[in-house]
Amino acid sequence: MQFTDVTGLAGCAIAIVALAAKVPGVSRLSRTRRRGLLAAVFFAALLPVGALPLAGYVRGATGDLSIASLLLLGMGLLRALHGVPMPPDRNKLLSLIVLVAIAFYPWALGWSNFDPYRLGYGSYWLLAGLLGIALLSYWQELPTVALAIGLAVLAWSTGWYESANLWDYLLDPLVSIYAAMVLATQGIRRLRRG
């Protein structure tokens, strides 16, 4: 097993833990029991069931989760386990993910001859653009956005996952769908309230 298998499987195991935390009844457990249960789920997700661990089956379908996914899953788990509130700029991060996904995926999947995914193999323009957004976020006091971008760039440059493409560290389709659903739900609630 290679280092990138460990990081990839661990990411999927974290997603399984985050899903387990949402199971009805888990939130009613005492904090200690909840922590014990979710730690057990994490390790169980990495134990082989037949040919592969459960995280391996998830990884077959989802691939490795982006740093944005891990960050949001981490925030959710911190709230579930330690009662840490969501950071105030979480919605800004979700909005940025949705905007980038809308601009990115149609072109990356063949809309035209321009392929933005190519920029992820080390384009200085993409890096410079991300640096600009990260610095702007930092000065606008949006630390979660700056953190998501900074960690993604660091993970890419250190070969955290199998992918050599920066986009795979920045976002993935699942976090894009999740962000769109959260924002849509919030929007509908706001409309209902009038």
Place this chain on the structure above:
Amino acid sequence: MKRHAPLLLLLLAFGAGFYHAAQRPPAAAFRASPTPEANHQPPILRSRFASSRLHTQAHAASLVELQDGRIRAFWFSGSREGAPDVEIRSSVFDPAQGSWSAEQKVVNRERTQHALQRYVAKLGNPVAGRAADGSLWLYYVTVSLGGWAGSSITAMRSTDEGDTWSDPRRMITSPFLNLSTLVRNAPFQYADGTLGFPVYHEFISKFGELLRLDSGGAIVDKQRLTPGGRGALQPVLLVQGGNEARVLMRYSGTPPYRAVTITTEDAGRHWSAPAKSALPNPDSALSAIVLPDGRMLAALNDIEQGRDALSLMVSADGGRTWRKVYQLEDQRGQPRDEAGYVEHVAGLLAGPVEGAVPAAERQEYLDSVKSQACTPQGCRYEFSYPFLLQARSGDIHLVYTWNRAFIKHVQFTPEWLRRQTERAR
């Protein structure tokens, strides 16, 4: 200082990012294939089967020349295309003996899944390439979810000419769950030793792509060859010079059914707009090579429907016009009911495939073909997925799927091709 720690961390991350980006190799010219030795062999064409496993489906063969001049073939084989029991198999052709070795399993789904640490449902097209350091790489298609549009590429490396292989590794080539990058045709080398690999995408829309791999097999660039929605896939890249190349692609769009072509004159920095070539294409794979004199040789189903005819065609003007020089297979109009088909295929097995099917085994071979090609609705003739290679000896080797049951090998000398080309004029 503490207040500025996040900013310093951000700058550190981007410092690492820019340093990493600076390691990417600069653009490079194409490296032409090595010129084969002078071949003074008489005009000879021989054919035989490269695969020997019975009662299984065999498909999508490719070739690579070994250091000692032998030819190694890879294909996938199993109870049916897409079945979990499909394996990548290989056999070696010894030109001195004129025979293929017994076929062997290279890798199966279980080994792939275990090494990749992720679920794998099925295996598909295998293609081998030689890296600048002399090692062989085998790339093959794997699918975790859905059909072939859900494919990803898996790679293995061999330093002993394919006798043993490293653990499979996943190549990440697509941002959408790594879905839909497939291989079919051979990689080529750039002048700086990096490897160019024509691949294609099928999810939502079909288009050709070109990967560039460093000596360790890592992807350093990916380029789109055609926009989506044009039905162009399975690119074969023909290097004509340091900066010039033509790409031919299978076409799955609307009539007229012609292979799609693009060209470059600056080593792939820019490509022409996709256009339909003069080559007929019934949405089937084609193969082509550049001969030492600059002519191009293609093997393809040169029809607009079906895969029951296969031809060799030559272009003397860089791929603009093509002339058929030999009809390898043509079973158009032959019986498709089971009784008529069996009788006809029995004749084929007894005839042109010299020495490959001894009379004692012919019935087994026939049963194998019948099991793969016949359904209650009728039987089909299929001669598809050709793959061409010119060896250093000058001999040209072609493998293709023969009625889904076997991989057929055709070997011919440059003199044979010259005479066929003369005849076709």
